[in-house]
Amino acid sequence: MNIQDIRKLFPIxxxxVNGRDLVYLDSAATSQKPLSVIEAVDKYYRGYNSNVHRGVHTLGTKATDEYEGAREKVRKFINAGSTEEVIFTRGATTALNTVAISYARAYLKAGDEIVITHMEHHANVIPWQQAAKATGATLKYIPLQEDGTIALEDVKKTVTENTKIVSVMQVSNVLGTINPIKEIGKVAHEKGAIMVVDGAQSTPHMKVDVQDLDCDFFAFSAHKMCGPTGVGVLYGKKTILEKMEPAEFGGEMIDFVGLYESSWKELPWKFEAGTPIIAGAIGLGAAIDFLENIGFDTIEAHEHKLAGYAIERLSEVEGLTIYGPKERAGLVTFNIEDVHPHDVATILDAEGIAVRAGHHCAQPLMKWLKVSSTARASFYLxxxxxxxxxLVEGVIKTKEYFSNVF
Known part of the structure; x- marks a missing residue:
């Protein structure tokens, strides 16, 4: 399937926009949705909208079958060992918070260490800050190399016998850095720590195998991988999940409720309190079908080519700084000298070009880069x-405009 055929599958x-053909370069924030995903969600609401697991009527049975069928698709997609290890959440943020609440707060104590990096998204920073405050544990950071990569020697120096949790994003949403998760996880395990992976920016763009990575937890969101908003996945090793208490309580996750004591359902349902995101899970299943039909080798090669081309072209613009390593995922983060990123995004929007401007939910990384914010163009299939x-024409126009103004 060529690129023009793929584009036709995305109605939006x-x-x-502003009299120009839309150029959507903000997929790292949220991707667009193919017609097959839109139709899958629509089909649920039009044809068999019902709650799951609770009724024996026809619509309820159909909804349950499709919902649990989506779980199996996720299991195969990330190569989890069992559907018991696949928990539907509201997104990667909820998934990471679940680990920080249900695991970290239960098992950490004063003197223990949580290790993350300066490049983490806020969703992989704040939960650990709160867990450290609640337990007396210490939060530590693996230093970054000058180009925004992680050196394994620094991992080995930072992770100690006191480290209990290492949590790292697989791909940076700002720098495009692809982190050596498998190797970092090996260091963590050698010291007796668990490995948590924020896969929000990797799962849409490359094949993920949680068993090969040997991570203990893996989190990702549907909306960045052609799926609906408001749904995501927490993968966890069964042996660990079984020992954890739920983070939320209520209907659906219970086995027996008495006046003073209650017991929980088996995995994965004990972590899915209340009516789940049924349409979202079904839409995620459809997104997985769509992406696997295109093929991740094709997607990754296409994005790698686009990122390389963008860096080549943008590097020709005088006074423009590009952040991150040469080898990266499909995004380019940059600043134009003496032009605020919000102004860059505003001028580009007038040209019909959608990019992201701001701190990208990564303020510690902005501080490390010694900037307040950046502009980011992110690519997809x-x-x-x-x-x-x-994009380059728009950047040049932006630079010329502000040169004339000032």
């Missing part, structure tokens, strides 16, 4: 080199 791309050219 066929529109104009539906973007083209022609769109990169429009």
């Amino acid at each position: 791309l066929d529109q104009q 539906y973007n083209t080199e022609e769109e990169v050219d429009k």
Whole structure:
């Protein structure tokens, strides 16, 4: 399937913004949705909208079958050992908070260490800050190399016998850095720590195998991988999940409720209190079908080519700084000298080009970069080199505009 055929599967791309053809370069924030995903969600609401697990009527049975069928698709997609290890959440943020609450607060004590990096998204910083405050544990950071990568020697120096949790994003949403998760996890395990992975920016773009990574927890969101908003996944090793208490309580996750004591359902349902995100899970299943039909080798190669082309073209612009390593995922974060990133994004929007500007939920990394904010163009399977050219033209126009103003 060529790029133009792929683009036709995304209805939203066929529109104009401010009188210009839309150039959507903000997929790291949220991706667009193919028609097959939209139709899967629509089909649920039109044809068999019902709660799951609770009724024996036809619509309830159909909804339950589709919901649990989506769980099996996720299991195969990330190569989990069992559907018991696949928990549906509201997104990667909820998944990481679940680990920080149900695992960290239960098992950490004063003197223990949690290790993360300066590049983490706030969703992989704040839960650990709170867990450290609640337990007396210490939060430590693996230092970054000058180009925004992680050296294994620094991992080995930072992770000690007191380290109980190491939590690292697989791909940086700012730098595009692809972290050596498998190797970091090996260091963590050698010291007796668990390995938590924020896969929000990796899962949409590369094949993930949680058993090969040997991570203990893995979190990701549907909306960044062509799926609906408001749904995500927490993978956890069964042996660990079984020992954990739920983070939320209520209907659906119980086995027996008495006046003063209650017991929980087996995995994975003990972590899914209340009515789950049924349509979202079904939509995620459809997104997995879509992406696997395209093929992750194809997706990764396409994005790698686009990122390389974008860096090549943007490097020609005088006074423009690009952040991150040469080898990266499909995004480019940059600043134009003497032009605020919000102004860059505003001028580009006038040209129909959607990019992200701000701190990208990564303020510790902005501090490390010695900037307050940046502009970011992120690519996905539906973007083209022609769109990169429009981005560069827009950046040049922005630079010229502010040169004339000042």
